[in-house]
Structure formats: C-alpha cells, structure tokens
Amino acid sequence: MEKWLAISGLVLTAVLAWVVKDAFHQEWIQYQETYYRLALLEARNEAQKEWATNQKFQVKQLRSGDLSTVERCTTCHLATDNPRFRDAAEPLRQHSDLLESHPPEKFGCVVCHGGEGRAATTLEAHSGGRGVYKPLLKGEYLEAACYNCHGFDTLPAEDTAAIRHGMQLVNRYMCQGCHQIDGVGGEEGPDLSDVGTQRSWLWLYAHLARPQAVTVGSTMPVFALSRDEIKDITIYLMTLRKSSQQMYYAAALEKASAKSTPLTPEKRHVESKPRASLRSVVTYEGADLFHADGCIVCHSIGRVGGQVGPALTHIGWKLSTDDMKKLLHNPDDVLPNGKMPQLYLTDQEIDGLTDYLKDLR
Ligand code: HEC
Ligand code: HEC
Ligand code: HEC
Ligand code: HEC
Ligand code: HEC
Numbered sequence: 262m263e264k265w266l267a268i269s270g271l272v273l274t275a276v277l278a279w280v281v282k283d284a285f286h287q288e289w290i291q292y293q294e295t296y297y298r299l300a301l302l303e304a305r306n307e308a309q310k311e312w313a314t315n316q317k318f319q320v321k322q323l324r325s326g327d328l329s330t331v332e333r334c335t336t337c338h339l340a341t342d343n344p345r346f347r348d349a350a351e352p353l354r355q356h357s358d359l360l361e362s363h364p365p366e367k368f369g370c371v372v373c374h375g376g377e378g379r380a381a382t383t384l385e386a387h388s389g390g391r392g393v394y395k396p397l398l399k400g401e402y403l404e405a406a407c408y409n410c411h412g413f414d415t416l417p418a419e420d421t422a423a424i425r426h427g428m429q430l431v432n433r434y435m436c437q438g439c440h441q442i443d444g445v446g447g448e449e450g451p452d453l454s455d456v457g458t459q460r461s462w463l464w465l466y467a468h469l470a471r472p473q474a475v476t477v478g479s480t481m482p483v484f485a486l487s488r489d490e491i492k493d494i495t496i497y498l499m500t501l502r503k504s505s506q507q508m509y510y511a512a513a514l515e516k517a518s519a520k521s522t523p524l525t526p527e528k529r530h531v532e533s534k535p536r537a538s539l540r541s542v543v544t545y546e547g548a549d550l551f552h553a554d555g556c557i558v559c560h561s562i563g564r565v566g567g568q569v570g571p572a573l574t575h576i577g578w579k580l581s582t583d584d585m586k587k588l589l590h591n592p593d594d595v596l597p598n599g600k601m602p603q604l605y606l607t608d609q610e611i612d613g614l615t616d617y618l619k620d621l622r
Pocket of ligand 5: 463555579588614
C-alpha cells in the first residue's frame with residue numbers, strides 16, 4: 262500500500278513537471294514570470310509585494326475603442342505604465358509619456374505601432390508571421406500613424422516632416438499622372454486612395470525601389486530615388502486610408518493642440534537608449550527572423566524570396582561578419598547609395614540574422 266502511494270506520488274510529480282514544462286514553453290509566460298519576479302524583488306512595501314505575489318499567468322487583452330478588435334500586446338508588454346521599469350529590458354520597459362494622452366484601455370497599441378494584435382508570440386505579433394506581413398511601424402514610419410488621427414494641425418512640424426516631403430516628391434515625380442488619389446489623377450495605374458490599408462510599409466518600399474521585382478510585368482517606371490526619398494514617399498503612402506480613425510476620435514482631437522513634444526524620442530521622459538531585450542529567454546532561428554524581419558520580401562536564398570535586392574545564397578563568402586552587422590544596423594554606413602531600407606532592427610535580431618547569414622556559403 263505504501264509502495265503504491267509512493268509510486269503514484271512519483272507519477273503525479275512527473276505529470277506535474279511535464280505540465281509545468283509545457284506551460285513554460287509558452288513564450289509569454291516567461292515574460293510574465295520574469296516581470297512578477299522582478300516586481301517582487303523591487304517591491305517597496307507590503308501592498309506591492311502582495312500585488313506581485315498574487316498575479317496569475319494569463320493572456321491579457323485590450324479591446325480597442327472603435328474597431329472592437331482584440332489586442333494581446335500587453336500580455337508581454339506588461340510594464341508600460343510602471344515607472345519602476347523605466348530602464349528595464351523590453352518587453353518589460355515603461356512606455357514613454359505618450360500613453361498618458363493615449364491610454365491603452367482607450368487606444369490599444371496597434372493604432373500607432375501596427376502589428377498583429379491577436380498574436381501571442383513575438384514573431385507573430387511583430388510581423389504577422391510567415392506569409393502574412395503586418396510588420397510593426399518603426400522609427401519615422403510611426404509618423405504615418407500619428408497623422409492618421411491628428412492630420413497636420415495637432416502635431417508639431419517635426420512629427421510630419423517626412424509626410425510633407427513624401428507629398429512633395431509624389432508631386433515632383435507626377436505619380437498622379439498614372440494614379441488617382443482621392444479622385445484626382447490618371448488611370449494607368451491602380452487607385453492609391455486606400456493603399457495604406459491595403460499594403461504594408463515594407464511592401465510599398467520594396468515596390469517603389471523596384472516595381473518589376475514585386476509585380477511581374479509592371480509598367481510602372483523605375484524612378485531614380487534615394488533611400489530617404491523612397492522612405493518618405495512610403496510614409497506618405499501609408500497615410501492614404503479611406504477609413505480614417507480621425508472620425509472616431511474627432512471630438513477628442515478638437516481639444517488636442519500642436520504645443521506638445523515632437524516624436525524624437527530623446528525629448529520624451531523615457532529616453533531611447535540602446536535597448537536591452539529579454540528575448541534571449543526565447544531565441545528564434547535565423548531563418549525565422551529572415552521571414553519575420555521582411556528580408557524575404559526583397560532577398561532570395563536558394564530559389565525562395567524576392568528579387569528587389571541581390572540574392573544572398575552565398576553572402577557568407579562576400580561580407581565579413583562585421584560588415585554584415587554594420588549593414589543591418591544602418592545600411593547607409595556600408596551601402597551609402599543603395600536602396601536597402603533602414604529596418605530598425607534590435608541588437609538581438611542583428612546577432613541572430615548575422616549568425617544565420619555568415620553560414621550561407
Ligand atoms: C510574446 C510576447 C510579445 C507580444 C505578444 C508582443 N511583443 Fe513587442 N516585444 C516583445 C519582446 C521580447 C521585445 C524585445 C525586443 C525584441 O527582441 O524584438 C519586444 C519589443 C517591442 C517593440 C520595440 C522593439 C522593436 O522591434 O522596435 C515594440 C515597438 C513592440 N514590441 C510592440 C509590440 C506591439 C504593438 C505588440 C502587439 C501587436 C507587441 N509588441 C506584442 C515581446 C512581445
Ligand atoms: C499614440 C501612439 C502610441 C501608442 C498608442 C502606443 N505607442 Fe508605443 N511608442 C510610440 C512611439 C512614438 C514610440 C517611440 C518612443 C517615443 O517617441 O515615445 C513608442 C515606443 C514603444 C516601445 C519602445 C520601442 C522604442 O523604439 O524605443 C515599445 C516596446 C512600445 N512603444 C510598445 C507599445 C505598447 C505595448 C503599446 C500598447 C500598450 C503602445 N506602445 C502604445 C507610440 C505609441
Ligand atoms: C487613434 C488616433 C490617434 C493616434 C493614432 C495618435 N493620436 Fe495623439 N491624440 C489622439 C487624441 C484623441 C488625443 C486627445 C486626447 C485627449 O486629450 O483626450 C491625442 C493627444 C495627443 C497629444 C497630447 C496633445 C495635447 O494637447 O495635450 C500628443 C502629444 C499626441 N497626441 C501625439 C501623438 C503622436 C506623436 C502620435 C503618433 C506616435 C499620435 N499622437 C497618434 C488621437 C491619436
Ligand atoms: C507611367 C505610369 C506610372 C507612374 C508615373 C507611376 N506609376 Fe505607380 N503604378 C503604375 C502601374 C501600371 C502600376 C500597376 C503595376 C504594379 O503594381 O507595379 C503601378 C503600381 C503602383 C503601386 C502599387 C499599388 C498596389 O497596391 O498594387 C504603388 C504604391 C504605386 N504604383 C506608387 C507610385 C508612386 C508613388 C509613383 C510616383 C513616384 C508612381 N506610382 C508613378 C504606373 C505608374
Ligand atoms: C525593401 C527591400 C529590402 C529589404 C526589406 C531588405 N533588403 Fe537587403 N538589400 C536591398 C537592396 C536593394 C540591396 C542592394 C544594395 C543597395 O541597393 O542598398 C540590399 C543589400 C543587402 C546585402 C548586401 C548584399 C551584397 O551582395 O552585398 C545584405 C547582406 C542584405 N541586403 C541583407 C538583408 C537582410 C538580412 C534583410 C532583412 C533584415 C534585408 N536585407 C532586407 C533591399 C532590401
């Protein structure tokens with residue numbers, strides 16, 4: 262009898278261990294675990310301790326106001342409103358003060374950042390996963406999202422500079438000779454009035470860089486555009502939407518004014534510093550990053566991938582690890598007159614991609 266008890270006890274322990282291991286396999290649980298553990302370590306009083314001890318591991322959901330869509334970004338980005346995590350590693354860092362005027366319960370995250378709100382893994386949330394591209398809007402591309410609600414009136418000029426420049430370029434290159442935008446323009450190419458919801462910024466960038474590599478047989482001319490020009494036109498194109506958020510927030514926006522701090526992160530109270538990431542908790546394969554970071558849209562490896570940039574099948578022979586890192590950090594430093602976009606990759610992504618590419622020989 263005692264032997265039986267001992268054995269069933271062992272089995273139970275084994276089963277429990279297995280369940281726990283499986284549960285911890287979920288990436289988001291690891292971030293929640295880390296967050297509550299750090300919160301407990303940092304707790305300054307009994308209430309904070311109690312809070313940290315009593316948190317349950319669960320998928321967190323935000324319902325964004327107008328669209329009634331579900332967003333799970335805060336399942337991992339847990340500390341957006343926690344000042345004690347100002348300097349923590351992502352995804353556990355406090356957000357800049359922008360969330361004071363755009364509280365997550367009301368706005369969610371996707372209105373500004375893009376991405377796939379329903380996903381519960383980093384790769385899928387930040388890019389939509391393989392095949393579907395919903396890349397996050399990063400760096401200056403975020404301007405398109407701000408403009409979508411604010412227009413020019415309630416944002417400082419610095420926050421709309423790229424959009425203005427993009428508009429000027431669209432006039433200069435007479436894109437509307439072939440394209441309609443809001444009812445004005447020619448008909449040789451497709452209507453662009455809603456292109457910002459139809460396409461991702463990465464697709465638009467790639468298409469402008471080399472239309473024929475993206476749309477087989479395209480008759481759109483290849484313009485001699487610099488990297489910055491392609492970027493700014495792309496940002497402008499991302500503002501072209503039929504269903505504007507502006508309607509929903511119109512009343513609240515009436516009250517907003519352009520007196521506020523511009524988008525340059527240095528000026529906000531959470532400075533942008535070299536970002537640490539907890540992603541090392543879960544490492545992704547270089548091949549997965551190659552898809553998720555959008556490289557595949559422009560580059561091929563073997564027979565798979567786009568033709569906008571050169572094939573990378575043997576890139577390990579050609580570029581040193583050092584140059585590869587430099588290039589991914591800022592393409593301008595290695596290919597000054599090229600069209601490869603700044604992708605705002607994190608150090609972890611750059612390391613993972615470099616490890617993968619250096620072995621392609
Ligand atoms: C499964 C966990 C997880 C989910 C869900 C998630 N993130 Fe992240 N996020 C991370 C991690 C980990 C990092 C750290 C940087 C890295 O390694 O990419 C990060 C970093 C970021 C960054 C800054 C880094 C960069 O690449 O510029 C932004 C912006 C961001 N997330 C936005 C979002 C948005 C918006 C959503 C919802 C659509 C979301 N995240 C959902 C885990 C997650
Ligand atoms: C009103 C637009 C807006 C909303 C809403 C918003 N963000 Fe941000 N977020 C930004 C901007 C802009 C930055 C760049 C830093 C800055 O200037 O504030 C940023 C920075 C970040 C970063 C750090 C990346 C970096 O480049 O430093 C993360 C992570 C992030 N946001 C996640 C989120 C999550 C998660 C939510 C939802 C809870 C969210 N954001 C909601 C606009 C927004
Ligand atoms: C979904 C619509 C929406 C998006 C996207 C959006 N905003 Fe806003 N923003 C608002 C609304 C609405 C308010 C007014 C909030 C309130 O006071 O009730 C506001 C307020 C502000 C304020 C405070 C203005 C003041 O007078 O106090 C700033 C600054 C701001 N937004 C900047 C930005 C930036 C920068 C971005 C892009 C990163 C952005 N917003 C994206 C809707 C939006
Ligand atoms: C001589 C005519 C012509 C001019 C000028 C032209 N395009 Fe096009 N464009 C086309 C044609 C034809 C297509 C459809 C084939 C394709 O997708 O490449 C197209 C497709 C596009 C698309 C893809 C739309 C979609 O969602 O499928 C975008 C975006 C675009 N053009 C932007 C521009 C911009 C920006 C300019 C100015 C810098 C421009 N075009 C100038 C003819 C033109
Ligand atoms: C929008 C298209 C586009 C995207 C996305 C893109 N690239 Fe590129 N890439 C280019 C172009 C075009 C070049 C050729 C040089 C130039 O014009 O800048 C290039 C050049 C390169 C080179 C140098 C190739 C050589 O033969 O010297 C490497 C390595 C590279 N890219 C890696 C990447 C990786 C890794 C990613 C994903 C993180 C990526 N690229 C995303 C367009 C792109």
